[in-house]
Amino acid sequence: MANQQAVATEQPTPVVTRTAEEQLDLRKKTRLGETVIQAFLFFSGAISILTSIAIVVVLGNEALLFFRTPTWHEIRDDNEKIIALATETSIEATTLTLPTGTGAKVPVDAKIRLDNEVMRVISVEGDIVTVERGLEETNRLLHPIGTHIQEEGDTISPIEFLTGTKWQPHIGQFGVLALVSATLTISLLAMAVALPLGVGAAIYLSEYASESVRNRLKPILEVLAGVPTVVYGYFALTFITPILQGIIGKTNLGVYNMLSAGLVMGIMILPTIASMSEDALRAVPRSLREAAYGLGSTKLETSTKVVLPAGISGIVAAFILGISRAVGETMIVAIAAGARPYFTFNPLEAAETMTGHIVRISTGDLSRATIDYNSLFAIGLTLFVVTLVLNIISRQVASWLREEYD
Amino acid sequence: MQRTRSLLLALLAVTLVVALVAAPSRDTKTVQAQESGTLLEVAADAGNFTTLLAAVEAAGLTETLNGEGPFTIFAPSDEVFAVLPAETVAALLADPALLTSILTYHVVPGNLLAADVVALDGQQAATVQGEGINVAVVDDAVVLDGNAKVVTADLTASNGVIHAIDGILVPLADVDPLLTEGDIVTAGSSTVFPLSTAVAEAFEASGYIGTLTVDSVGTGAGFERFCLNGETDISNASRAIKQEEIDNCTNIGRTAIEFRVGTDALAVVVNPALECVADLTIEQLNLIYSATVTNWSEINPACGDVAISLFSPGTDSGTFDYFVEEVFEADDAPIIGANPQFSEDDNVLVQGVEGNPGGIGYFGYAYYVANAGALKILNIEGVEPTAITAEDGAYPLARPLYIYSAAEILAEKAQVADFISFYLTNVDDIIGVVGYFPASNATLSVAKLNLYVALYAAMM
The missing domain is CATH 3.40.190.10 (Periplasmic binding protein-like II)
Structure with missing residues (x-):
């Protein structure tokens, strides 16, 4: 006993004495690898959001400039003829000589512009205009005979921008509807082609095609999505348009028209819609199909009345993506749709979309601080808003259509 | 001021140095030899070298050219000097050494008659200035340095010979x-x-x-x-x-x-299907491109009801500026207001005119030549664009x-x-x-x- 005690005393059971932390460390361990990955994932998310914000800010800023910059337009006489210098104005001269009988048209104490030089009109006597030269830090320049006199006009009103139907910034027409109409017409045409065909293809692939057929067809469909849009553009111009002209008649359909661009754009979007819709349809639980068959439905009824409604949210997502691509698509419309802003919803006409216009006026070099340059941003912002609105509407529609089966 | 002006006038005359080396051509007119006087006297008698003579005088070369010689002078006529812009003249006058170097480039030592110059075909004729003039015989005419043709050969003088040329010779070194x-x-x-x-x-x-x-x-x-x-x-x-x-x-x-x-003759082209149109006036172009007229039947009832489709080079292009200048008196509002299809790419315009039965467009003649089969070119004011009408200005849209x-x-x-x-x-x-x-x-x-x-x- 004593021995036992001694043993017990001398050799106590080894109690694991740990500090609280050692016993149970519930704090997060710093794992370097995971932190890096987490940071990278956050960065990936942040960069796309920040880029979007930056684009909107830049667009907004520059577009604001567009609405704030005063426009200049040529002063015209009673016969609508431009008033131009009757004699050369040297760098030193403080008077301008105008053609007989036109002096009265020049506003006194207002700003005028010749070439790039801004002047203030001090007085007008007959056809001699006395001016203060080189205003607003512009250089005094020599102005040859025939130089047009421009007067300062109003700034561009947002109302005019949003409701006008003529777009020619060079001559003071700023109605963006001329461009929006073509964008909408072509996008709707494209969706009219892509949606039924795309959903049809999706139903076939997901419900009817055998596994081996499906495995072969789907990659081919997706290859179609990888064709560069410039190729589609020339396909529209040199293949589809002549066929359409053969059907409709050359007198009714010019070589550049919205119809051809819209149809080909539909073909371009089709694989996106088909592929995404097919994924959505296949994700519909098998039990739903079995239940439908069990109730005596035919395959067609099952596909269209059970599977399709169940997968509608995925199809709407495909639609959103498709229409966003259609609205933003550039090369096809730049090549095939024509090169004039024209307010019309007639697909047989040639008209320019917002993207097509941007690409055309910026292919010649574009100088900063011109009305064309600023207008690009206003159009860009409009494009952004149109896409956003279409997205919001589509989502809303999706939520109405959605059927919960869980 | 007055003095400066007369000096300038004199120098202006001097500007164009006398051409000395003669390169007569087989088919240029050979003038009867006149042994009557020196080179400068012969030139004065000829009557159309007054600018050149004044230049020689101003450059102080009179004595040399009246001396022993013999010299061959390739002499640009007064019409040649007439195209010189004022700035060029001023630059030449500002520097007598420059003027001399150009004038002496027109003078070749020796008495080279037409036949002698023709014999130099493919070779160089060394000038007093130092550089050699390239001589070539093209289509029976002697061409110097590629751009001055001998128009009148063999005006002979006691101390040399004069050949009149239709350009100024410039002593640019040959480029390799x-x-x-x-x-x-x-x-x-x-x-x-x-x-x-x-x-x-x-x-x-x-x-x-x-x-x-x-x-x-x-x-x-x-x-x-x-x-x-x-x-x-x-x-x-x-x-x-x-x-x-x-x-x-x-x-x-x-x-x-x-x-x-x-020189370009701006080509106004229409779709070949428009057989009813062969000629437009500037006034009609104005009406068409301002969309005052929108149907070809208004131009010629024989066309029937064909809508006009307008195509135009973009507002950044010189062709557009030129067209507006000539057809719209420099006022671009009507043509822009007509809302034609604009493109900086002339091939887009070619395709547009080709593909629209009522299409009309305009661009540089070269684009018409390259697509002649697909387009129909119009006469303007009754004048057909050709090398001759473009050169002499008869074609209204030559530029x-x-x-x-x-x-x-x-x-x-x-x-x-x-x-x-x-x-x-x-x-x-x-x-x-x-x-x-x-x-x-x-x-x-x-x-x-x-x-x-x-x-x-x-x-x-």
Whole structure:
């Protein structure tokens, strides 16, 4: 006993004495690898959001400039003829000589512009205009005979921008509807082609095609999505348009028209819609199909009345993506749709979309601080808003259509 | 003031040095030998060398040319001097040594009669100035340095012979593209683009190994790159530079120099299906392009009901500016308001006119030549665009084509000077193939003179 005690005393059971932390460390361990990955994932998310914000800010800023910059337009006489210098104005001269009988048209104490030089009109006597030269830090320049006199006009009103139907910034027409109409017409045409065909293809692939057929067809469909849009553009111009002209008649359909661009754009979007819709349809639980068959439905009824409604949210997502691509698509419309802003919803006409216009006026070099340059941003912002609105509407529609089966 | 003016006038006369070496041609008119007097007396008798004689007088070469000799003078006539712009004259007058070097380049020691010059075909004739003149016999005419043709041969004098020529000879050294180093950046007019590209290809084929870019962006945009951003060495233009652009150039320290390289007859084309239209007046063009008239039946009832589709080069292009100038008195509002289809790419216009039964468009003649089968070209005011009507101005829409560079660039970049020299020497051989028309010898020699003056100034 004593021995036992001694043993017990001398050799106590080894109690694991740990500090609280050692016993149970519930704090997060710093794992370097995971932190890096987490940071990278956050960065990936942040960069796309920040880029979007930056684009909107830049667009907004520059577009604001567009609405704030005063426009200049040529002063015209009673016969609508431009008033131009009757004699050369040297760098030193403080008077301008105008053609007989036109002096009265020049506003006194207002700003005028010749070439790039801004002047203030001090007085007008007959056809001699006395001016203060080189205003607003512009250089005094020599102005040859025939130089047009421009007067300062109003700034561009947002109302005019949003409701006008003529777009020619060079001559003071700023109605963006001329461009929006073509964008909408072509996008709707494209969706009219892509949606039924795309959903049809999706139903076939997901419900009817055998596994081996499906495995072969789907990659081919997706290859179609990888064709560069410039190729589609020339396909529209040199293949589809002549066929359409053969059907409709050359007198009714010019070589550049919205119809051809819209149809080909539909073909371009089709694989996106088909592929995404097919994924959505296949994700519909098998039990739903079995239940439908069990109730005596035919395959067609099952596909269209059970599977399709169940997968509608995925199809709407495909639609959103498709229409966003259609609205933003550039090369096809730049090549095939024509090169004039024209307010019309007639697909047989040639008209320019917002993207097509941007690409055309910026292919010649574009100088900063011109009305064309600023207008690009206003159009860009409009494009952004149109896409956003279409997205919001589509989502809303999706939520109405959605059927919960869980 | 008065004195300066008379001095200027005298110097102006001097400007054009006498051409001395004679290169008569087999089919030029041979004037009866006149042994009556010295070279200068013979020239004075001929009556159309007054500018040249005044120049000789002003340069102090009278004594030499009245001396023993014998000399052969290639003499540009008064009409040649008439095309010289005032700035060129002023530059020459400002520097007697320059004037002398040009004048003496027209004089070859020895008495070379027409037959002697013809015998020099393919060789050089050494001038008093030092450089040799390239002599060639083309189509039975003697052509000197590629752009001065002997028009009247063998005006013989006691101390030599005079051959009248239709251009000014400029003592530019021959360019060897093999020895040219460094890159050349050019941009501008889509009209001049095919021409500049063809010359650039010839330059490269002759051995140039640098990078030569030719961008087709439109005349206005080209001048922007050249005068505002200073990105390019040469600017192609289908209209003359505007005052505004000259000022921009001055602001970045560039003195623009103009080189006229050819002539374009602006082609107005319609769809070939429009058999009812063969000729339009400027007034009708105005009505059509302002959309005052929108159906071809209003132009000619025989056309039937065909809507007019308008195509036009973009507002950045010199072709557009030129068209507006000629047809709309420089007011672009009507044509822009008519909302035609604009494109800076002339091929888009070609396709548009070709594909629309009522299509009408306009662009440089070269684009018509390249697509002649698909388009129908119209006469304007009853005049057909041809080399002759473009040259003599009978065709109302004939216009000059230019390239521009700057004195500072030429001084700094030898390759640019080489290329322009090559351009001016060879453009007449190339331009016809491209589809434009050569400028007159006198006009082309002005371009060469501009280049020489700039290079001479840079050397000093």
